[in-house]
Amino acid sequence: MSPTTPTFSLLVVDDEPDLRTLYELTLLREGYELDTAGTVADALARLQARSYSAVITDMRLPDGSGLDILQWLEQQARREKTLVITAYGSAENAVEALKAGAYDYLTKPVDLRQFRQVVASALGRMPQAAAASPAMPGRDSAGQRMPEPLRAGVAPTAGKSVAAPAVPVALSRLAGRSAAMLEVHSLIDKVARSMAPVLVQGESGTGKELVARAIHDSGVRARQRFVAVNCGAIPEQLLEAEFFGYRKGAFTGANEDREGFFQTADGGTLFLDEIGDLPLAMQSKLLRAIQERSVRPVGAVAEAPVNVRIVSATHKDLSAEVAGGRFRQDLFYRLNVIQLRVPPLRERIEDVPLISETVLARIAADAGVSPTPRLTPAALGQLARYAFPGNVRELENLLHRALAMAGGEWIDAVDLGLPDSVLDDSQMGSLDGLDSLGVRARMPLGVDSTPPQWAGLPALAEDEVPADLARYLDEVEREILLRALARHRFNRTAAGASLGLSLRQIRYRMARLDITAGEGG
Numbered sequence: 284m285s286p287t288t289p290t291f292s293l294l295v296v297d298d299e300p301d302l303r304t305l306y307e308l309t310l311l312r313e314g315y316e317l318d319t320a321g322t323v324a325d326a327l328a329r330l331q332a333r334s335y336s337a338v339i340t341d342m343r344l345p346d347g348s349g350l351d352i353l354q355w356l357e358q359q360a361r362r363e364k365t366l367v368i369t370a371y372g373s374a375e376n377a378v379e380a381l382k383a384g385a386y387d388y389l390t391k392p393v394d395l396r397q398f399r400q401v402v403a404s405a406l407g408r409m410p411q412a413a414a415a416s417p418a419m420p421g422r423d424s425a426g427q428r429m430p431e432p433l434r435a436g437v438a439p440t441a442g443k444s445v446a447a448p449a450v451p452v453a454l455s456r457l458a459g460r461s462a463a464m465l466e467v468h469s470l471i472d473k474v475a476r477s478m479a480p481v482l483v484q485g486e487s488g489t490g491k492e493l494v495a496r497a498i499h500d501s502g503v504r505a506r507q508r509f510v511a512v513n514c515g516a517i518p519e520q521l522l523e524a525e526f527f528g529y530r531k532g533a534f535t536g537a538n539e540d541r542e543g544f545f546q547t548a549d550g551g552t553l554f555l556d557e558i559g560d561l562p563l564a565m566q567s568k569l570l571r572a573i574q575e576r577s578v579r580p581v582g583a584v585a586e587a588p589v590n591v592r593i594v595s596a597t598h599k600d601l602s603a604e605v606a607g608g609r610f611r612q613d614l615f616y617r618l619n620v621i622q623l624r625v626p627p628l629r630e631r632i633e634d635v636p637l638i639s640e641t642v643l644a645r646i647a648a649d650a651g652v653s654p655t656p657r658l659t660p661a662a663l664g665q666l667a668r669y670a671f672p673g674n675v676r677e678l679e680n681l682l683h684r685a686l687a688m689a690g691g692e693w694i695d696a697v698d699l700g701l702p703d704s705v706l707d708d709s710q711m712g713s714l715d716g717l718d719s720l721g722v723r724a725r726m727p728l729g730v731d732s733t734p735p736q737w738a739g740l741p742a743l744a745e746d747e748v749p750a751d752l753a754r755y756l757d758e759v760e761r762e763i764l765l766r767a768l769a770r771h772r773f774n775r776t777a778a779g780a781s782l783g784l785s786l787r788q789i790r791y792r793m794a795r796l797d798i799t800a801g802e803g804g
């Protein structure tokens with residue numbers, strides 16, 4: 284180890300003295316500082332006395348489980364990375380450990396090469412395999428089409444330079460400050476620190492790929508490759524060769540050795556989009572590669588180890604696919620260690636202005652348009668009344684078109700080309716926005732299903748009068764205020780102005796009616 288390499292300190296917990304010695308020798312040779320413990324109590328005592336870069340623990344210990352140590356670290360909000368060693372074939376243990384926050388797991392008997400690699404990866408040192416792996420060879424020279432699934436633009440680090448600085452822009456590219464989006468951000472931040480497989484679920488166009496990319500960019504693998512594969516776009520007979528690579532002569536047309544997605548992503552992240560579209564036969568092969576952490580190229584005799592983090596995505600309900608026999612239960616179990624749901628845009632309609640601004644800035648820059656056009660309040664109002672069945676991708680397409688139509692500094696409602704028939708006041712996504720801001724519960728019942736008039740209030744017959752006029756009028760006023768606030772993205776000044784009220788006046792009314800949503804509220 285070079286003298287400039289920072290020293291990492293490790294705590295190794297195993298009750299078998301022989302194994303402790305084996306791990307100790309292996310890690311000391313890598314230049315790490317090391318302490319060991321034989322029991323949970325012993326480990327906790329050491330952890331109370333000092334902090335470590337990482338803790339490597341056996342699952343089964345005489346006085347408890349490795350999970351007890353993980354839980355203690357979690358409760359204490361400690362920053363140590365954790366690696367858990369589980370019995371061979373115990374998928375439950377591995378999944379449980381990852382769910383409990385372990386960075387990664389190893390199975391017994393521990394393969395020392397893999398052991399060194401996993402520890403290095405946990406510490407953010409370049410995994411040996413990735414450092415040694417050759418640059419991605421030209422993938423089209425064998426006459427086979429450059430696989431579309433490896434989409435252009437999604438693997439910018441692919442190529443020669445493994446150490447090229449990665450710019451973790453993905454979180455900032457994922458615009459939105461709604462409660463739902465902030466939750467997605469915080470989950471990304473949390474899962475980025477581990478190796479646990481993540482299944483990203485959400486409707487088409489919600490931003491699943493951006494989320495996967497953000498997970499990669501926010502973690503220790505950021506400097507390695509992110510390889511995105513659209514599983515539904517590869518012809519079935521090419522799947523194995525595309526995933527695992529092939530050797531020269533393996534089949535007609537295989538004129539040279541070729542890497543597969545796994546080798547290309549070695550040290551980094553493999554993003555398997557539309558995983559629900561993978562045929563059953565390929566599902567078994569993928570499961571094996573994930574379990575064994577090694578792959579065998581078509582035509583090769585031996586398997587080669589790979590160190591790849593798997594993030595998959597689907598718009599399908601995978602548990603229903605499992606129930607229908609179209610998706611392997613054991614693979615689902617392996618991929619679904621952490622589930623991250625990206626909500627449809629209509630559930631976070633309050634994000635539309637910010638997403639539009641981000642997307643407009645991007646497409647205007649691409650088109651060389653300056654300054655970036657802005658949406659008029661009328662255009663924003665229309666967007667808030669649209670359900671976006673195609674989610675953010677649809678918004679993006681709409682803005683592309685509008686940019687071309689507008690041709691000036693402002694994009695107005697008419698430039699959006701949304702016919703009145705698709706705009707709906709009743710589902711003014713704002714109602715879902717209200718939900719996320721925690722005010723929906725305060726709205727009169729039924730307000731979302733019966734928009735006309737003062738929907739949640741008991742209808743009054745023509746000659747009827749309310750039993751409690753003050754209360755009745757309060758409810759009417761509350762509903763009007765909530766509607767105006769939703770329509771103006773909870774900007775009290777704008778909502779007030781739309782009702783002919785000053786900021787002071789609307790504030791007063793909101794306080795009186797106990798409405799807490801609004802700027803800073």
Ligand SMILES: Nc1ncnc2c1ncn2[C@@H]1O[C@H](COP(=O)(O)OP(=O)(O)OP(=O)(O)O)[C@@H](O)[C@H]1O
Nearest residue numbers: 456457458486487488489490491492493638675676
């Ligand atoms: N929060 C966001 N902020 C800005 N742009 C976004 C956001 N979410 C998605 N996008 C953009 O919307 C488009 C669709 O996103 P993405 O491809 O990640 O969706 P997806 O859910 O993976 O779609 P599919 O299910 O069709 O594969 C992309 O161009 C992406 O950059």
